[in-house]
Amino acid sequence: MNSSENQETVCIFGTGDFGRSLALKMLQCDYSIVFGSRNPHKSSLLPSGAEVFSYSEAAQKSDIVIIAVHREHYDFLKELTEVLKGKILVDISNNLKINQYPESNAEYLAQLVPGAHIVKAFNTISAWALQSGALDASRQVFVCGNDSKAKQRVMDMVRTLGLTPLDQGSLMAAKEIENYPLHLFPMWKFPFYLSAILCIFFFFYSVIRDIIYPYVNGKKDSTFRLAISIPNRIFPIAALTLLALVYLPGVIAAILQLYRGTKYRRFPDWLDHWMLCRKQLGLVALGFAFLHVLYTLVIPIRYYVRWTLKNRTITQATAKTEDPFSTSTAWLYDSYIALGILGFFLFVLLGITSLPSVSNTVNWREFRFVQSKLGYMTLILCTAHTMVYGGKRFLSPSSLRWYLPSAYVIALIIPCTVLVIKFILILPCIDKILTQIRQGWERNSKPTSNGQYLKQSSIHLDSQL
Numbered sequence: 001m002n003s004s005e006n007q008e009t010v011c012i013f014g015t016g017d018f019g020r021s022l023a024l025k026m027l028q029c030d031y032s033i034v035f036g037s038r039n040p041h042k043s044s045l046l047p048s049g050a051e052v053f054s055y056s057e058a059a060q061k062s063d064i065v066i067i068a069v070h071r072e073h074y075d076f077l078k079e080l081t082e083v084l085k086g087k088i089l090v091d092i093s094n095n096l097k098i099n100q101y102p103e104s105n106a107e108y109l110a111q112l113v114p115g116a117h118i119v120k121a122f123n124t125i126s127a128w129a130l131q132s133g134a135l136d137a138s139r140q141v142f143v144c145g146n147d148s149k150a151k152q153r154v155m156d157m158v159r160t161l162g163l164t165p166l167d168q169g170s171l172m173a174a175k176e177i178e179n180y181p182l183h184l185f186p187m188w189k190f191p192f193y194l195s196a197i198l199c200i201f202f203f204f205y206s207v208i209r210d211i212i213y214p215y216v217n218g219k220k221d222s223t224f225r226l227a228i229s230i231p232n233r234i235f236p237i238a239a240l241t242l243l244a245l246v247y248l249p250g251v252i253a254a255i256l257q258l259y260r261g262t263k264y265r266r267f268p269d270w271l272d273h274w275m276l277c278r279k280q281l282g283l284v285a286l287g288f289a290f291l292h293v294l295y296t297l298v299i300p301i302r303y304y305v306r307w308t309l310k311n312r313t314i315t316q317a318t319a320k321t322e323d324p325f326s327t328s329t330a331w332l333y334d335s336y337i338a339l340g341i342l343g344f345f346l347f348v349l350l351g352i353t354s355l356p357s358v359s360n361t362v363n364w365r366e367f368r369f370v371q372s373k374l375g376y377m378t379l380i381l382c383t384a385h386t387m388v389y390g391g392k393r394f395l396s397p398s399s400l401r402w403y404l405p406s407a408y409v410i411a412l413i414i415p416c417t418v419l420v421i422k423f424i425l426i427l428p429c430i431d432k433i434l435t436q437i438r439q440g441w442e443r444n445s446k447p448t449s450n451g452q453y454l455k456q457s458s459i460h461l462d463s464q465l
């Protein structure tokens with residue numbers, strides 16, 4: 001009873017999912033809670049210890065009011081303007097779509113209740129996470145507001161709940177904060193659809209080459225290949241192609257900058273978006289590489305592989321012949337596997353550095369070094385792994401089936417293209433121009449007397465003046 005005197009009372013409007021979850025968490029952290037509700041007597045499932053009143057009654061009991069109501073129902077707050085005057089109103093709402101309304105929900109709230117101090121917070125925390133205590137997912141609470149004292153009080157409250165407040169500045173930041181939880185997934189959409197398309201294409205390609213072709217030509221049933229052989233073709237090919245597509249937008253950007261002779265013009269939207277989801281593309285690629293490695297590890301215990309080996313040995317023994325040991329073949333096999341292992345090692349390293357806990361401990365130069373230099377090294381190793389795997393039969397006509405080359409030959413087109421263009425871009429003569437452009441030099445500018453560059457257009461302007 002004594003401690004209850006020190007307890008801070010917080011009012012929550014709305015007894016819905018989020019209001020109840022937040023109340024439960026706050027009660028656990030020793031706050032006392034009053035709910036405001038349309039029907040104070042009907043509300044059920046409320047955490048024990050919380051009291052329920054009408055909206056205006058509840059508001060009078062605390063100077064912090066958390067609005068756990070959807071924006072569409074904010075209208076009733078207009079009638080409470082007097083009661084809410086001078087109080088801190090915490091807007092926790094989210095929308096369903098990015099930029100759904102012209103102004104942010106928090107700014108809309110500020111218009112409805114002009115006398116209150118509006119603070120945006122909590123919208124990135126889900127009701128489920130609050131209740132289950134599984135807060136590993138997202139502990140970050142973005143906070144913004146125009147009144148710094150009010151903002152500070154809310155940030156203290158966030159800290160007390162075991163969450164991490166991140167001050168995002170004034171209420172102008174509310175729009176971005178509201179868009180943030182909606183923004184997360186679009187970055188994964190492109191990588192997801194792209195890998196689906198790649199997998200489907202190479203699945204049908206491999207089925208034609210490895211199952212239908214042997215059936216039509218020799219009545220051989222190779223359908224068992226659907227389980228391991230074909231996935232172990234599709235996944236590494238998807239990994240290699242996606243990895244190349246991580247580095248392709250960078251070279252396209254460089255070509256565009258060279259062509260335009262300036263870095264001050266916006267990239268087209270598709271390129272912008274592509275650049276922004278490179279991390280996700282890379283991580284999806286890493287996932288496919290993992291699958292390839294796992295499928296590869298089980299090759300020796302496959303029945304088909306053991307049967308083939310045993311049969312070959314028996315055939316040779318009965319025919320009293322022997323396969324002579326070929327050093328060049330041994331070299332070829334060991335090299336491609338070694339290249340694969342090294343490539344995979346760097347691939348994993350890239351994945352590890354993209355974990356926030358790791359990337360926070362390196363400065364941006366180190367991060368760029370790993371992501372860009374080691375990234376290209378990974379691409380080179382994986383491409384070499386695939387080329388050496390192809391080895392002697394790389395482009396030989398005997399590996400064509402119905403004029404279709406092996407799948408890995410097609411898979412090599414994009415990586416090789418990226419590597420060749422990158423190689424050209426780092427030639428000293430081209431690299432020098434590109435570096436100048438990135439430092440702000442423009443081709444259509446002329447040096448002024450003091451050595452600075454002036455844009456052509458401003459020179460025209462000068463002469464007109």
Ligand SMILES: Cc1cc2nc3c(=O)[nH]c(=O)nc-3n(C[C@H](O)[C@H](O)[C@H](O)COP(=O)(O)OP(=O)(O)OC[C@H]3O[C@@H](n4cnc5c(N)ncnc54)[C@H](O)[C@@H]3O)c2cc1C
Nearest residue numbers: 247250253254263278279282283286350351354371372375
């Ligand atoms: C497993 C894995 C994990 C990954 N994790 C991450 C990650 O956590 N974070 C991440 O960002 N990427 C990640 N990536 C993606 C990739 O490694 C990086 O995007 C990498 O920096 C790309 O290197 P780059 O040399 O092609 O591009 P960059 O060095 O970014 O440059 C590409 C081109 O863009 C242009 N450019 C870039 N910035 C500007 C600018 N400000 N103004 C004008 N032009 C500009 C330049 O002209 C340059 O030529 C990951 C990839 C993989 C495979």
Ligand SMILES: NC(=O)C1=CN([C@@H]2O[C@H](COP(=O)(O)OP(=O)(O)OC[C@H]3O[C@@H](n4cnc5c(N)ncnc54)[C@H](OP(=O)(O)O)[C@@H]3O)[C@@H](O)[C@H]2O)C=CC1
Nearest residue numbers: 014015016017018019037038068069070073093094126127
């Ligand atoms: N659910 C979640 O995980 C998260 C939700 N949010 C945000 O929290 C807010 C509330 O979400 P949530 O609790 O899930 O929603 P619910 O629909 O579960 O609850 C909304 C509550 O608003 C109150 N309300 C007031 N006026 C109306 C009205 N006219 N019509 C209907 N309800 C009204 C009701 O409480 P009463 O009946 O007591 O009046 C109702 O329970 C939303 O803005 C949402 O964007 C933010 C982050 C995560």
Ligand code: HEM
Nearest residue numbers: 233236237239240289293296340341343344382386407408
């Ligand atoms: C531990 C690491 C790796 C090992 C041991 C390994 C091993 C192998 C083996 C044994 C094959 C031949 C498969 C077969 O005969 O069906 C192969 C093929 C291939 N690997 Fe790897 N690999 C590794 C990593 C990688 C990585 C990181 C990539 C690319 C991102 C990659 C891309 C490929 C490709 C494209 C093929 C050809 C697939 C086909 O058309 O059959 N590998 N690898």
Ligand SMILES: [Fe+3]
Nearest residue numbers: 016017018127
């Ligand atoms: Fe909801």
